[in-house]
Amino acid sequence: MKKIWIVLLALVVLGAAGFGGWQLYQRSNSVTVVFADAGGVVPGTGVWMTGIQVGRVLGLEIAGDGVEMQVFLGKEVRRQLTETALFVIDPGTAQGDGPVLRVKAGVGGTAPLAANARVRGVNSYTLWQLDDYSQKVLEFINEPQLQEGIKRLEQFGNEMKK
Template sequence: MSTEDNKRSVIVGIFVFLAIVILVTGIFTLAGQQKRFINTITLQAVFDDVGGLKPGNNVWFSGVKIGTVKAIDLFGESQVLVTIGIEERAQQFIHENAIARISSESFIGNKNIVIEGGTQEASLVEDGDRIRAVNPIDTDELMETLQVNNRNLAAITTDLRQLTNNLLEGEGTVGALLTDEGLANDFQATLNNLQQASQNTIGATRELSRFTSKLNTPGGLANEVLTDTTAFSQVKRSLAQLEQATTSAATLTENLQEVSGRLNNENNAVNVLLSDEEFARNLQSTLQNLETSTQKFDENMEALQSNFLFRGFFRRRAKEEARQREAELERLEEQREEVQ
């Protein structure tokens, strides 16, 4: 064998050796990613739809990769049985009431399984156990919903643009308010009036508070009426008396009206006295005659007192009247002393 052949054989051997090293490294790398050389346990979950999940996809727990999907098989009538392998070190965190959920690494990325560990009260899972599965979100339904939302958003944007155009053109009440200076001034004046009314209300409230505080001041009339039962009783009696007086006044008014009606009767003597002029003249003449007769009677009495025949009678009568007056004065004096 020549030197050239030996050199070629060495080069080929080197390349073969490098290829073997690369192959072994790749095998170990892939095996490490697939957890081929790590002790695992097998769990199962039944889904209605796996949504594109494939064997070899990852299994995650709290953001940590703990295993891979081993197999996907049809189960029952229309369900899918998914077998997963997880590391034994993760077994201590997964309980029998754990939940397996299909998720995505990104919006359009590979599918994976996310396990929620369950509650501490439940027992830990064992090799071959079946955990509860939650069906994944339907991507097609999600896209359809997004499309509907996009159409609604486009409609809202169109309406908003039309609304802003109307506002800028001064259409409608708000548009007129934005463009009409007179209307804006009126609106500002209205706001000022409302502000003034609010201030007046605040002032009235303050005055009312001050007034009520005065009512609550001890010793005041209102406070005495509101708190003193005796004063309240007196006020109540006064109101009752006032009501009685009002009733009496009403009765008196009715009586006066009745008397007035009787006075207006033509057959009544008083009405004749008030309205008949001839009767009034006769009555006046009669009164004048009575007055003249009284004067003449007084003159005759004075003449009788001067007459010696009747002088003794009048003197005895005067003495008797004097004694009666003195007795009355003494009685009044005794009563005054008793009172003192």
């Protein structure tokens, strides 16, 4: 009977140590994102990047400049993000789900997003969509077939002037 208690006690100690280690790992691989308001986000809300869940909200606190969200992002994900990464709250009404946090990598050439960094987020999902549209317009403008067509029109215009 005494051996059973020793084994159970050892399991409890190992479980507590494992849980504590996991909590420490999450805290050391998180960033703080500051929003004007929480927008319905709660601890456990997913963080999404390019359609893949890459993290989750660990906690929220009221701060002098808004609401601080502590967000868990693994080291691999943070390597892909820069300090200009765009964090936004997607209200999720189109999907019928609750809100989620979305993130875009940011401008290349800037410093990678460090562990325990503090960055600003935006509450406007419209801004996120506008950023998507501007990217699509830039991709369209740089399309090789469109560029070739523009060159031909310029050549035609120059020939007409002669």
